[in-house]
Structures are given as C-alpha cells and as structure tokens.
Amino acid sequence: MSSVGMSSAAPPSAAPPSAAAGGVERAVPQQTTPGDVALHNLSDHIDALERRLETRARDLPLRAELVDYLLSRSQFLSTFSDFTRAEELAEAAPREFPGDAKAFLLRARFRAAVHRFGEAEGDLTSAEALGTPGRETELQRASLHVAEGRELEAALAVAARRATALPALQRLSLLALAAAALGRFDAADEHYRAALASYRDVAPFPVAFVEFQRGVMWAELANQPERALGYYREAVRLLPQYVVANVHLAELELRRGERAPAEQRLRQVARQSEDPEPWSRLGELLLQRDPGSAEGRELVARAGRRYEQLLSRQRAAFLDHAAEFYLGPGANPARAIELAHDNLLLRQTGRAYLLVLQAALAAGDTNLFCHALEDARPAAKSNRNLNALIEAQHGRCDAGTASRR
Numbered sequence: 001m002s003s004v005g006m007s008s009a010a011p012p013s014a015a016p017p018s019a020a021a022g023g024v025e026r027a028v029p030q031q032t033t034p035g036d037v038a039l040h041n042l043s044d045h046i047d048a049l050e051r052r053l054e055t056r057a058r059d060l061p062l063r064a065e066l067v068d069y070l071l072s073r074s075q076f077l078s079t080f081s082d083f084t085r086a087e088e089l090a091e092a093a094p095r096e097f098p099g100d101a102k103a104f105l106l107r108a109r110f111r112a113a114v115h116r117f118g119e120a121e122g123d124l125t126s127a128e129a130l131g132t133p134g135r136e137t138e139l140q141r142a143s144l145h146v147a148e149g150r151e152l153e154a155a156l157a158v159a160a161r162r163a164t165a166l167p168a169l170q171r172l173s174l175l176a177l178a179a180a181a182l183g184r185f186d187a188a189d190e191h192y193r194a195a196l197a198s199y200r201d202v203a204p205f206p207v208a209f210v211e212f213q214r215g216v217m218w219a220e221l222a223n224q225p226e227r228a229l230g231y232y233r234e235a236v237r238l239l240p241q242y243v244v245a246n247v248h249l250a251e252l253e254l255r256r257g258e259r260a261p262a263e264q265r266l267r268q269v270a271r272q273s274e275d276p277e278p279w280s281r282l283g284e285l286l287l288q289r290d291p292g293s294a295e296g297r298e299l300v301a302r303a304g305r306r307y308e309q310l311l312s313r314q315r316a317a318f319l320d321h322a323a324e325f326y327l328g329p330g331a332n333p334a335r336a337i338e339l340a341h342d343n344l345l346l347r348q349t350g351r352a353y354l355l356v357l358q359a360a361l362a363a364g365d366t367n368l369f370c371h372a373l374e375d376a377r378p379a380a381k382s383n384r385n386l387n388a389l390i391e392a393q394h395g396r397c398d399a400g401t402a403s404r405r
Contacts, residue, residue, distance in 0.1 A: 027210070074113075077242075078274055090111075105127050108123035115347075139174060142159055146177050167194065169195045170195075170206075175191045183383065188217060215229075215245070220385055222385075228248075232249040243269045262285065267282060277325075287329070334363060340356045
C-alpha cells in the first residue's frame, strides 16, 4: 500500500477513465472512499496493528504489514515520525529473525522508501541468498534502478514482461515510471491510464498516488506544467489532505498568477506539524508580497530548523527537498550545492542533475556548473526540464572554462 509500484502496456480493452465536470479527467469511474474517512481508517488500522504486535512480537508478517501501513501514512500525510517507528521494526528484522529471507525483504522496502537505494538492493541480494527466487525480487530491483536512474531499459523490460503477465495497478505503474524515466512520456501516460483502468477497489490512496505521479511527470520531466494541473487537482480531490500534492499544485497555481488559491492551499497543509515544505513555500509567498512579513520570516526559519532535524535522522530521504529549500527561501546556495551533490551520488537522474546545476547557478559557481553540465547531457535526452536549462545556459560554458575545472 505504501508504494504504488509498477506498470505495463495498456491492454486493448482498457478504456480511458470518465471525465469529471469542468473538463478534469476522473481517475477512476467508481466512487472511492472519502479521503478523510480513508485516512481515519488507516490510522485506526495502524493502532490496531500496534496493539496486536504487543502480544505477537515474533510475528514477522504482522510486523511487515505495520511497516507498510506506516510508510503509506507518511507518504500522504508527511508524518515523518512514522519513519522512526518503521525503522525500529524494519532494521531489527534480519537480526531478530535470523535466516528468514522475508526479514531482508521487509528491510529493503523500508530502505527504498527513505532513498537508501544501494542498501535496499543489498537486502534483496541477501534475501535471494536465503532462497528467495529472483522472480520475487526483480520488480523491487527494477523499481530501485528506476529511482537511481540506471539500467533503465532493463528495468522497463522487466516491468513490461511482468505487467503483461498480470496487468495490475502496481505493475502498470512501474512500467509507466520506467518509460517516463526514459523520456517516453506519452507511452508512460498510457500505462498510467491502464493502471487506473485496472483498479477495482475503493481506497483512494493508490489512485491519488498515480495521479500525483502523472503530474510530476508532466511538470518536472516533460516540461508541460499546464498538462500536470488536472492530475494534481484530481489527486487532491481524492485525498484533500495529501500534503505534497497540494504543495505541487500550489506551485503551479503561483506560476499562473493564482496567488489567493495558492496561499489558501498552503495555509491548509501548513497546519500539519512535520513537513517543512508547506511552511517554506508559504513563507516565501508572504515575503514576496511583503519583505518585512514577520510571519513569513518565522515560517522560513521554522522550515530551516525542521529540515536540519530531518537531515540528521534520515538524510537520504530529504536531500533533494532540503537542497531546494536552501536554493529558495533558505537562501544558502553553498548548503544547497552540498545537499544536491550528495543527492546526485544517490541517483543519477535528470532531476538530480538539474538540482546541481540550479545550485551552481545560484552560487555563481561557473566552473561547477560547466563541469556538471557535461555530465548531465546524457540525462537531458530524457528530461525536457533539464534540457531546457542547458539550452538556456548554452553560452555560459566555453571550452576553456569547462576544461579548467
């Protein structure tokens, strides 16, 4: 439930979802559970699992179920304290259940969720050494490779083969992610459509996540933010409390000059107590309107303190968003460069290269920019946003500047 994984080509019978009023495409034709009810049920289920685990501490499947639900709640509500509890349960599993491959599979899921990709793949290898067949780990491994930006054609092939065998939402979603990572955006969107067409449940979580991913693809990889709007709107219609989807939608609203709805949206999600991104975005908006805004300054300062806390606990999971904060309202380009560089070590994706280049520009470090630009060119072939920045800055790096570094 915490990861809406994988994708495959749309089956011939897959019909597009019906359209909602106002021209916004509905994700699925069936009615899903209202978001507030679904989230309340999710938290109740987590509480029930915790109580059961008190008397069944040696129940590994129960532990794994609890970890998955904790990661799911964190994904949508940005309850990052759930990472602490999930880490307690997942990291100890191989030690407490020696010789059990499922303990390594559990830890791999947690480590992937907090962007410790190399360690997660190591756990998959350990599980295989204990007898887990490769067919049971290949989808997780392919998902990790997509996240890291490597072996993408092989990951696409695995996802396509498995989704053809069973065209379910998770497998079709992974196929879409792999296609998007290769810059095949129209094909990826068709896979997302097929994923939604395969969905028969009423829980809003997988559907909202798929719609959010479609928005991210069109806005941040394909450089078509207007096309992303409807998908972000559908994600927050299904799940109004979805923190990161609201933030992304507010950013597009601000680009369109829709300041009032963006501010209202950010204020709504800024009420949560764990994710600094809504605080930083709202603070930035208030300071743009009034550079002397005490509320804006406090929100930005609060966000900075929180990012440092999160980096001290789960550094890999927050490198990219913290770098963006220091590029923007945090106003510390040197810190942004440090974090963006570490993020690039984790994953050589177009978005990771873009962040390094933006940080170098903000710091006025032409040597770093030109050095990173050469490394980024292959990734720009499948990321239009990165390619647009490179094209816009094409005159900045002459042969002498690039060779001096």
